[in-house]
Amino acid sequence: MAKDDIQNQIRRLRFDHGEMTQQQLADKAGVTRQTIIAIEAGKYAPSLPLAFRIAAAFSVPLEDVFQYHANGQPPKADGKTGDPKLNRPASAHKRGT
Amino acid sequence: MNSQTRDACLGLLLPVPLLLIPGGVAVFIAYDKGISFAPLLMFAGTVTWGGLFWLAPFMSGKIGKPKKKVSFDERDLLIHKRAVMAAYVVLWLYFVAACMIPWCIVGPHGSVSVNIMPLALLGGLIVFTLAQGLATLVQYGRGGNDGQG
Numbered sequence: 001m002a003k004d005d006i007q008n009q010i011r012r013l014r015f016d017h018g019e020m021t022q023q024q025l026a027d028k029a030g031v032t033r034q035t036i037i038a039i040e041a042g043k044y045a046p047s048l049p050l051a052f053r054i055a056a057a058f059s060v061p062l063e064d065v066f067q068y069h070a071n072g073q074p075p076k077a078d079g080k081t082g083d084p085k086l087n088r089p090a091s092a093h094k095r096g097t
Numbered sequence: 098m099n100s101q102t103r104d105a106c107l108g109l110l111l112p113v114p115l116l117l118i119p120g121g122v123a124v125f126i127a128y129d130k131g132i133s134f135a136p137l138l139m140f141a142g143t144v145t146w147g148g149l150f151w152l153a154p155f156m157s158g159k160i161g162k163p164k165k166k167v168s169f170d171e172r173d174l175l176i177h178k179r180a181v182m183a184a185y186v187v188l189w190l191y192f193v194a195a196c197m198i199p200w201c202i203v204g205p206h207g208s209v210s211v212n213i214m215p216l217a218l219l220g221g222l223i224v225f226t227l228a229q230g231l232a233t234l235v236q237y238g239r240g241g242n243d244g245q246g
Contacts, residue, residue: 031170034099034237038172047171 005069010040013058013065028057101173102237105180108230144222176236184229191224192217 014020022040026033030053038044039054046054055062122142195217199209 026167030167032099032167032173035170035172044172050171 005042006045007042007067007069008039008065009067010036010054010065013060017058025054025057029053099168099173099237101169101176101233105230105233105237108226109234111226111230176233179236180229180232183232184225187228188221188225191221195220 010025014022014025022036023033026036029036029050031050035044035046039046051062051066055065058065199207199213203209
């Protein structure tokens with residue numbers, strides 16, 4: 001089974017936003033500080049709504065906060081993941097190929 | 098330590114008074130008075146005793162001031178669901194063992210006292226509480242390490 005990895009930039013973004021504390025971020029996202037700690041440490045993958053709320057707290061797009069790396073591979077320079085299925089053009093998805 | 102971890106610790110400690118206090122009363126009645134329904138009293142006492150314990154957080158929530166901070170979120174809910182699921186698995190294994198062990202001991206043509214039935218229910222309650230508390234603490238221990246914000 002492939003090992004998927006979701007990395008995040010929460011720590012860096014917190015310090016970029018005036019050294020925002022975990023508690024302040026938790027209050028903005030509507031979760032507990034323990035959840036922010038777990039997400040920041042990569043021990044918990046948040047739900048999609050929570051991920052959007054965290055991104056909104058920093059006023060940045062979702063992909064600036066969370067990055068998905070298939071099979072533990074690092075992202076390529078063009079922003080594509082290591083999973084070829086996820087890098088297909090949208091037209092290919094529609095055709096089901 | 099958040100409220101869920103505190104509740105889990107309580108869940109681990111709860112079975113001790115649950116077992117000892119009504120159990121002690123039941124054993125006293127059984128041996129001193131010779132009443133045969135002592136296990137039933139033990140079970141009733143346990144449910145009453147446990148019910149009082151579970152009322153405490155509810156009462157504190159009603160009486161205490163409303164908290165502004167979020168104390169329960171999606172991760173806590175996920176951990177709670179997993180803990181309950183783990184507790185049900187353990188409970189199922191417990192009841193399988195509770196059914197099979199007497200059969201193994203007394204054999205296919207043996208007989209056991211019906212007093213075992215309320216005791217088995219009591220044991221199931223304790224096993225469930227223990228397993229849920231332990232599973233909750235294990236999950237918080239793995240994913241909820243405290244850090245400095």
